[in-house]
Amino acid sequence: xxxxxxxxxxxxxxxxxxxxxxxxxxxxxxxxxxxxxxxxxxxxxxxxxxxxxxxxxxxxxxxxxxxxxxxxxxxxxxxxxxxxxxxxxxxxxxxxxxxxxxxxxxxxxxxxxxxxxxxxxxxxxxxxxxxxxxxxxxxxxxxxxxxxxxxxxxxxxxxxxxxxxxxxxxxxxxxxxxxxxxxxxxxxxxxxxxxxxxxxxxxxxxxxxxxxxxxxxxxxxxxxxxxxxxxxxxxxxxxxxxxxxxxxxxxxxxxxxxxxxxxxxxxxxxxxxxxxxxxxxxxxxxxxxxxxxxxxxxxxxxxxxxxxxxxxxxxxxxxxxxxxxxxxxxxxxxxxxxx
Amino acid sequence: xxxxxxxxxxxxxxxxxxxxxxxxxxxxxxxxxxxxxxxxxxxxxxxxxxxxxxxxxxxxxxxxxxxxxxxxxxxxxxxxxxxxxxxxxxxxxxxxxxxxxxxxxxxxxx
Numbered sequence: 001x002x003x004x005x006x007x008x009x010x011x012x013x014x015x016x017x018x019x020x021x022x023x024x025x026x027x028x029x030x031x032x033x034x035x036x037x038x039x040x041x042x043x044x045x046x047x048x049x050x051x052x053x054x055x056x057x058x059x060x061x062x063x064x065x066x067x068x069x070x071x072x073x074x075x076x077x078x079x080x081x082x083x084x085x086x087x088x089x090x091x092x093x094x095x096x097x098x099x100x101x102x103x104x105x106x107x108x109x110x111x112x113x114x115x116x117x118x119x120x121x122x123x124x125x126x127x128x129x130x131x132x133x134x135x136x137x138x139x140x141x142x143x144x145x146x147x148x149x150x151x152x153x154x155x156x157x158x159x160x161x162x163x164x165x166x167x168x169x170x171x172x173x174x175x176x177x178x179x180x181x182x183x184x185x186x187x188x189x190x191x192x193x194x195x196x197x198x199x200x201x202x203x204x205x206x207x208x209x210x211x212x213x214x215x216x217x218x219x220x221x222x223x224x225x226x227x228x229x230x231x232x233x234x235x236x237x238x239x240x241x242x243x244x245x246x247x248x249x250x251x252x253x254x255x256x257x258x259x260x261x262x263x264x265x266x267x268x269x270x271x272x273x274x275x276x277x278x279x280x281x282x283x284x285x286x287x288x289x290x291x292x293x294x295x296x297x298x299x300x301x302x303x304x305x306x307x308x309x310x311x312x313x314x315x316x317x318x319x320x321x322x323x324x325x326x327x328x329x330x331x332x333x334x335x336x337x338x339x
Numbered sequence: 340x341x342x343x344x345x346x347x348x349x350x351x352x353x354x355x356x357x358x359x360x361x362x363x364x365x366x367x368x369x370x371x372x373x374x375x376x377x378x379x380x381x382x383x384x385x386x387x388x389x390x391x392x393x394x395x396x397x398x399x400x401x402x403x404x405x406x407x408x409x410x411x412x413x414x415x416x417x418x419x420x421x422x423x424x425x426x427x428x429x430x431x432x433x434x435x436x437x438x439x440x441x442x443x444x445x446x447x448x449x
Binding site: 025026027029030033040041042043044045046048049050051052053054055056057058059060061062063065066067 | 341342343344345346347348349350351352353354357358359360365368369371372375376379381382385386388389390391392393394395396397398399400
């Protein structure tokens with residue numbers, strides 16, 4: 001008998017799988033039992049069968065439970081981490097409130113010590129320097145510059161800005177650096193971005209997709225508050241190269257930038273930076289020493305980054321000394337808010 | 340009937356005891372359960388076909404579970420654990436479906 005080979009003979013594995021899903025040993029065992037004169041099937045009530053049935057049910061239940069519980073374990077760990085983060089942030093907030101309170105106390109004690117001894121000139125100088133250093137909250141007239149990501153941030157990839165991993169219309173840290181430096185140059189006396197007061201130690205930089213100011217991530221829209229002579233700043237800002245830069249941002253990338261003057265703006269205080277200065281090497285001592293006038297001997301993270309300064313993106317928004325706080329020839333607009 | 344009751348008893352025991360599965364056993368558990376289900380459906384079909392054999396059932400159950408676990412273990416050692424697990428699930432799934440189809444034909448004549 002020469003049977004023509006099946007067309008799917010080469011797929012014997014799949015044929016076997018599809019057509020004979022039952023263990024062939026069942027049929028073989030039945031044949032053997034029929035051969036010795038027994039009925040082909042055995043009872044299903046043997047102990048082993050029941051035991052295995054119990055086992056299978058147990059395994060199914062355990063598998064279902066354990067698979068469900070793993071997801072809840074992950075969720076629990078996540079919730080725990082979120083709770084820890086919130087807790088630590090709460091502790092940090094409490095500590096900064098305490099810092100504020102202590103600084104207020106220090107200021108009051110200092111004022112009471114200086115005022116009676118006829119050193120009000122020193123006190124005024126201190127106030128001016130505090131405004132410049134950003135260690136007190138200030139209020140006054142100024143400019144509000146608001147930058148936001150463009151409405152359509154998924155533009156074409158032909159743009160060079162898109163190649164750096166950012167959408168066409170994303171506000172970059174460089175944009176904020178340019179704007180703040182332009183505002184300093186235009187005569188701003190105090191600047192804060194989204195409530196983060198800029199000091200001489202502030203850095204505006206990228207971390208991934210977020211813009212960091214003083215290691216705090218900002219969320220869009222980016223509101224730059226600059227306190228100073230509103231009309232003079234507006235004119236100087238618009239006429240400078242920064243003005244055309246901002247215009248180019250809007251024209252080329254669709255980034256909405258609004259500049260508006262306001263009669264009363266407030267810049268919050270920033271924590272007092274740790275002052276550090278070099279001391280001449282004393283004759284006889286071998287190691288160079290850095291003196292820290294405050295009791296905190298540990299270098300602050302801000303200055304640590306400034307020292308290493310590896311990436312080109314780490315640019316400090318430093319007020320230019322020539323046009324810095326309290327511009328020459330004009331009365332200071334920023335008024336310190338007495339704590 | 341009695342094996343079905345046994346299945347139910349096993350589920351209840353599992354739900355009541357709620358044992359924690361050791362970590363090393365966790366990757367094997369789902370595969371072993373599917374292999375066990377394949378053996379169970381094969382056994383049910385054999386009962387309906389009229390040639391069930393308890394010895395064959397036990398042997399096929401044990402060998403299914405062991406081979407499935409071994410394949411997953413081997414896959415983990417070779418770095419293709421998830422792919423081999425998928426293969427095992429596909430093969431056993433096909434078998435389960437055709438066995439269930441045969442059972443359905445027996446029960447409902449359709």
